[in-house]
Amino acid sequence: MTAEPAEHEGRETELLLQGVTVSYGEKVALSAVNLDVAAEAVVAVIGPSGCGKSTMLRAIAGLEPLTEGEIELGGRSLRGVPTHQRDLGLMFQEHALFPHRSVAGNVAFGLERKGRTESEIRERVGEVLELVGMDGFGSRSIEALSGGEAQRVALARALAPTPRLLMLDEPLGSLDRVLRQQLTGDLREVFARTGVTAIHVTHDQSEAFALADHVVILRAGRIEQQGSPADLWRHPTSRFVAEFLGHPNVWEVDGRHVLTPVTALQPDPNGSIVVRVDRVEFQEGRFRITGAEALLVSERVVVFDSDTAPAVGDHLRLALDKSQVYPLAD
C-alpha cells in the first residue's frame, strides 16, 4: 500500500511515515502505517482506546523504538536521531508541566535548550502566553492553575520553540465537556494563527472533525481509512468506520453490511418500511426518531428525522431512497 497523500494543495510533505511498525514482543501496537502530512496541515488521528494512536505519536517522538519502517520529518530521516534533537512539540493529556518551575519557566524550557538569549526568551514567552490567552500568568506556580489553564500553558510550552511538528495526545481528554468545547475552538484559532503542522490524537470524533483538515482512523494498529472529514462522513468504507463515526443505520442485508444515511429515510404513508416509534428527541429544529422495524425473527433499529413528532408506540411508514444506501466492507 502506498501512502495516500493528505490534502496537500500544492504544499510540501512535512512528515512522512512509511511502513511504521511498533511491536512489543508478540503484541503489535502499530502495523505498517503509512502517512503523509503536508506542511501546515492539521491531522487528527482517531480510534478506540488501544488502537495504537498514542503509540504513533511516541514513535514519531522517538519515545518508542520502531520495529520496522521509516519516519521522515522535513525531508530528513529520523532514524538514529534521539528524541531531544527531533525538533518537536508534544502536549500530553494531563499537561505534564514541570512542578518545580513557574508558568514562564515551563514555557521557557525548550527555548533555553535551543540556547536563546534571556531577552529573546522573555519576549517569546510573553508572545506565546498571549497566544494561548494566558498573558500575565508567567510568574504563577503550576499548582495554582486550573485544568484548562494548565493545558493552555502546556500548549504554550510546546509551541514556544516553534517546533517543526506539534503533537497533541488527547490534550482535552481530562477536561469537562464545556471546557473541552471552548478549548477546541481556541486550539483551532491557534493552529490557524501559527500555521503549525499538527497531529492531534483523540478518541472523540467530533473533536477531530472540528479541528482537522485530514482525519486518520486507526483500528488495532492499522489505518482503517483516512481522508477529509466530509469525505469520511459521506463515504465510510467499512462498518467499523461508519459505526465509529456515529452513523446510526448500519444494517445487515443478505449477510453484508450497508449504511443507510438518516437522510435516505422519509416518513411516507406509501412507504415500504414499517417501524414502531421507541424514542423521540428534538434536535436542531427537527425530530430525531429512533424506531424498530420488525424483521422475520428479530428487529433492527431505524433512526430517521421527521418534521412532526409521532407518539411513542405509534407505527409509521417510511420511504427509502435506495440510491443513498451504501455498501460497507466488514
Place this chain on the structure above:
Amino acid sequence: MRQPDVGAAGGTRALTAVFAAVALSFLGALVVWPLVSVFQRSLTGVGVERITEILGRGSVRRVVWFTLWQALASAGITLVIGLPIAHVLARYRFAGRDLIRALAVVPFVLPTVVVAAALSATFDRLRLDLDQTVAAILAAHVFFNVAIVIRVVGGFWGSLDQRPTEAARVLGASPFEAFRTATLPRLAPVIAGAGVLVFLFSFTSFGVILILGGPRRATIETEIYRNAIFRQEFDVAAVLALLQLVVVSLLSFLVARFQRRQARHARGRTRAIAKPVRGPMQRLHVLAIAGLALAVIGVPVAALVEASLRVGGGYGVDHYRNLFEPISLLPVTAGRALLTSLYFAIGAAAVATVVGVMAAFAIVRTGRLGHLIETAALIPLGVSAVTLGFGYLLAFTVLDLRRSPWIIPVAHAVVGLPFVLAAVVPALRAIDPRLRQAAAVLGASPIDVLRLVDWPLIRTASLTGAGFAFAISLGEFGATSFLARGDSAFTAPLAIFRLLSQPGDVLRGRALALSVVIGGIVALVAAMLERRRTDGAVLL
C-alpha cells in the same frame, strides 16, 4: 498499561548503566564481599566439626541464652511501657501532645554511646547502684526503643478506622470487649511487628551492653568483638557472626511479614479523630501516661545534661572546656576526636548521598538488577554493624585497606545508605515519566533531563537522606570499633566509650560533656529532618 521510560533514548540507558555499575561495585566491595568473608571464614575456614564444638561450649551457650532473654525482656518491657503511651497519644487531644511526640523521637536517634552515658548519669543521680547489671541494660533498651512502639503503633492506631469498634459498641459490647474484639485484632500485627523490631535491635545491641554491662555481661555481639579484637579467636568470632546472621535474617523475614499483613489492614482505612479529654478519670489517665512518657524519655536526657554541668559541689562548664585538654587515656583530645567525627560524618554523608542517588536511579529504572541493588543496600540495616565491621576486618586485611582512615567514613556510608534510599527512591518513583518525555521532546539531552527535571524533584529527599547519613555516622560505634586505628581515626563515640569505661569523676565529666555535644548535634539534625516531614522517617 505502564509505558516504558524514555525508550529509544540510548543516552538515558547509558547513564543508568553507569549508575548501576557504581552502585553494584560499591555494594559488592563493601557489603557482599565482607559478609561473604564472614561466611567463608566460619564455614570453610572453621569447619562443621569445630562449629559444633564451639557452639557446644558452656560459655558460648550462656552467651547465646543471655542474648536471647535480654532481647525478649527488652521487647516485652518496651511494649508494656510504650503501648499505653501510644494509645494516649493516638486517641486524645491535649496540651503537650505534640511536645511528647517530638520528644519521643529523641532517644531513637541518639547514638548508643550517648544513650549509655545518659542512663549511667541517671542511675548516678537517682543513687541507684545498677552499674554492670542486667537492669541497666534493659532500662537503656527500653529508653532507646520506646520511640519505635510510640511511632509505629501510635501512628497506625491514630489513623485506624473507628467504625468497626463503634459498631461493636452499638451491638452491645462493653468498651473493653469492643477493644478486644474489634480494635486489637487489627492492631495485633503492628504490635507484633514493633515487638520483633525491638527484639532485633536489642539482640544486636552493642555499645549499651559494652558500657553498661561491664566486662562480665556478654552477648553474641560483644563476644564477636572481644574474640576478634582482644583474644584473636577469629574462629569463635566467625561462628558467632554466622549465628548472628542467621537469627537476624530470620527476624527480618518476620518483620517483613508483619509489615505485609499490616498493609492489608491499612487498606481503606479512614482518618480517625483524636478526642478531647473528658471527665476526671480520663484526665487522670492522660496525666499519668504523659507523666510516664516524660519520665522515661525526659529524665535520662535531663540527667545527662545536668551531670555534664556538675563540677564538684556546684555547676559549671569546666567539663566542656576540658574537652580540648590532652589526657593520657586518649590518643588525642576529646575535642580533636569530635572534629574527626564531624569530618567523617560529612564524608560519610557525601558518599552515601552520591552513591544512594545513583543506586536509586538504578533501582527505579532497571528490573531484576535494581531489585538486587536494593536488597544488597538494605542488608546493613538488618545485619549488625559489628558483624559488618568484622567482615571488613576479615576482607580488607588482605588488601591492607583496614589501615587507611578512609575506610571508616566509607563504612559509615554503607550503614547510612538504606536511609538515603528510603528517602530518595520514593521521591524518584513519584516523578511522572511524562515530565522526562516532555523535557526530551523540548530538546533536553539525557543529562539535561537529569539536571533539570530529576534533580530538582529529588533534591529535598536527597538532603534528608544526607542528614540521616550524617547523624548515623556521627554516632556510629559498632563498625568503627573494629576499624579505627591510629590517632587520625579516633572518633568521639570511641572517646566516650573509653572515658566511661574508666573510673574517676574527671574522665566521666568529659565523657558526659562530649555525649551532650554529640547528642545535641544529632538531635538538631533529626529535628530539622522531622520538620520537613520526610519519607525517610518511615524507617524509624
